[in-house]
């Protein structure tokens with residue numbers, strides 16, 4: 334009896350000692366990250382390790398206690414994941430709540446919160462919405478891209494979210510793809526340069542900084558090279574070409590220590606990237622010595638052949654470290670529209686545990702995955718950051734941050750035509766008509782991935798400036814600004830600005846086989862043309878479109894891409910306060926049959942070549 338007591342006291346004190354050692358090691362600034370990771374890993378059960386590898390969509394969590402119960406390592410918000418209060422304060426509160434549940438776990442490892450902040454903190458009302466990457470590509474300005482990412486990181490940090498699924502370093506070779514606007518350029522070198530700049534900006538030169546977020550370079554690899562520009566399609570390349578075109582963005586992002594990489598939905602020569610051990614483990618982690626962690630795309634492993642258990646086995650053994658799981662209890666045991674079972678985070682956890690017990694996923698693989706995740710958490714100083722206030726809330730949508738957005742817009746615009754120098758427009762002009770669907774439409778300026786996944790027309794974000802309002806801000810007080818949606822009133826104007834383009838879309842919903850303007854836009858332009866007054870067309874689009882007839886009719890033509898909330902940047906250039914400097918980062922095709930057309934092609938004969946862009950100064 335006595336002996337037993339003594340023994341248990343002894344065991345208890347050893348345990349207590351090792352426990353306090355554990356916290357000491359983790360808190361001790363003198364101890365290196367690798368040692369901390371090792372120490373913490375040695376304390377973890379298999380369940381806790383699998384928890385770290387599990388990333389759940391916030392909307393799938395019916396009961397936040399699951400975060401504690403399963404020691405979930407990460408929560409994300411997908412493009413359509415809604416929270417009730419989308420103000421910066423609302424997001425911060427939500428983040429704090431989730432973090433709280435993770436701190437109640439046995440080891441208190443804080444949860445990592447991730448979101449698609451792909452052009453600013455684009456799910457937050459009143460955040461600055463920056464131009465989508467295609468516009469930033471036309472700036473050719475790495476310092477500016479870094480600054481943009483830095484501001485985005487500051488606004489993300491203000492809401493206590495830690496991780497953005499950006500930058501996208503897709504090298505898009507076919508504009509029919511709905512994600513073309515997420516790409517800086519068709520040119521691998523420019524993508525590599527600007528992708529690295531974005532990583533630098535997000536991570537602030539030091540992940541531990543209070544204004545840094547983890548970057549996620551995506552989507553590895555060949556996403557922009559799928560045949561016919563099909564979303565989630567198949568990239569048909571020999572290995573040398575794949576490496577030459579689609580790998581440089583990752584190499585340069587890795588030089589800037591991108592914390593994470595996301596795998597692409599697409600396939601390489603018919604084999605899905607999510608199961609591609611050669612490209613993930615051998616090339617990325619082996620040959621290129623990548624030390625960050627690899628996350629899956631949204632329910633992407635579910636697309637591998639076989640049942641969910643074999644999907645997990647294949648993808649984890651291929652080298653994936655964290656799996657993004659959009660479904661939870663509400664859909665447990667249900668079948669999806671495609672007739673396939675819906676897989677939840679319960680299924681993931683249960684199956685992975687079994688696979689380890691059966692020896693089908695080696696424990697060494699689990700330990701490697703978890704070590705990488707913990708390392709990112711330590712490098713980010715997550716354990717301390719969750720306990721302190723960063724006092725950044727006033728920065729969200731602040732004047733100084735909007736100025737950075739405005740500058741990015743100015744530099745992203747590409748002037749395609751300027752007949753008789755109708756631009757710049759005089760601020761003293763008597764009557765100016767601002768017309769077209771896009772004239773007073775911040776939502777259309779922003780495009781997809783803005784508040785909702787697909788984006789929307791209209792006033793989707795607070796605090797933005799439409800092109801119409803920007804014009805009003807710029808002209809003299811004697812100028813009469815008239816408006817119409819459809820080009821009417823043109824006869825009463827001395828000069829006309831017509832704003833047309835694409836309705837917002839994201840991912841496969843934007844795949845488009847003809848890329849012509851809508852009937853409505855064509856009619857608006859024709860109507861303005863009938864007035865015989867000089868007019869400039871501003872095109873809001875996620876990619877080059879087939880515009881020959883409209884270009885012919887217009888006196889001036891500006892490719893404005895998807896500039897985001899700071900429409901003032903457009904007026905600054907139209908009225909000559911700032912000159913045009915943007916240069917095409919994509920080749921502009923003459924017709925749809927020419928696509929795919931890319932700089933360096935044989936018999937290259939586009940409407941406008943890569944690098945084209947007029948300026949005012951001769």
Ligand code: BGC
Pocket residue numbers: 410411412449498551630631
């Ligand atoms: C997209 C990713 C995105 C993820 C999370 C996926 O459908 O392909 O780019 O980061 O969803 O929203």
Ligand code: BGC
Pocket residue numbers: 410411412413414631786
């Ligand atoms: C989510 C997106 C995700 C997409 C994938 C949507 O419901 O909101 O984030 O990219 O599904 O299909």
